[in-house]
Amino acid sequence: MKKIIIATLCLFVATLFNSCGVGNYSVTSGIEDKAAVCFSASSAYDIDVTIDGQQYTTSTVKDIAHKTRRNIKQTAKQSIVTTPGRHKVEVTRNGQTVYSKEVMLSTGDTKIIEL
Numbered sequence: 374m375k376k377i378i379i380a381t382l383c384l385f386v387a388t389l390f391n392s393c394g395v396g397n398y399s400v401t402s403g404i405e406d407k408a409a410v411c412f413s414a415s416s417a418y419d420i421d422v423t424i425d426g427q428q429y430t431t432s433t434v435k436d437i438a439h440k441t442r443r444n445i446k447q448t449a450k451q452s453i454v455t456t457p458g459r460h461k462v463e464v465t466r467n468g469q470t471v472y473s474k475e476v477m478l479s480t481g482d483t484k485i486i487e488l
Contacts, residue, residue: 405480406456406457406480407454407455407456407457407480407481408454408457408458409452409454409455409478409483410424410453410455410460410476410478410484411434411452411483412431412451412485412486413435413436413487413488414433414435414436414487414488415435417432419431419432420432420433420464420465420488421464422463423461423462423463423464424453424455424460424461425460426461429453431451432451433451434451436487455478457478458478459475459476459477459478460475460478461475462474462476462486464488471488472488
């Protein structure tokens with residue numbers, strides 16, 4: 374009889390502790406929900422960029438011949454931060470369109486477009 378009472382009491386206590394949840398919650402971490410676009414060319418010059426109809430003025434980052442030693446600091450300074458996804462990107466210099474394409478940006482990605 375004692376065993377049945379102890380087993381019932383243990384079952385009651387276990388049920389009590391398992392059903393005390395206040396609700397569901399989740400914790401997320403990782404990469405921010407942002408992406409960036411940067412432009413490189415054989416020399417640095419000012420450009421006008423339109424991304425999905427919104428205009429920006431920035432400069433190109435000078436391309437280094439072998440591309441293994443890109444200037445990361447300049448690339449970060451000249452990047453345009455936007456949301457991930459498909460974007461229509463158009464670049465003009467002195468009134469002439471030099472680049473016009475739809476690009477796909479991933480979360481946390483910095484896409485370097487060579488002009």
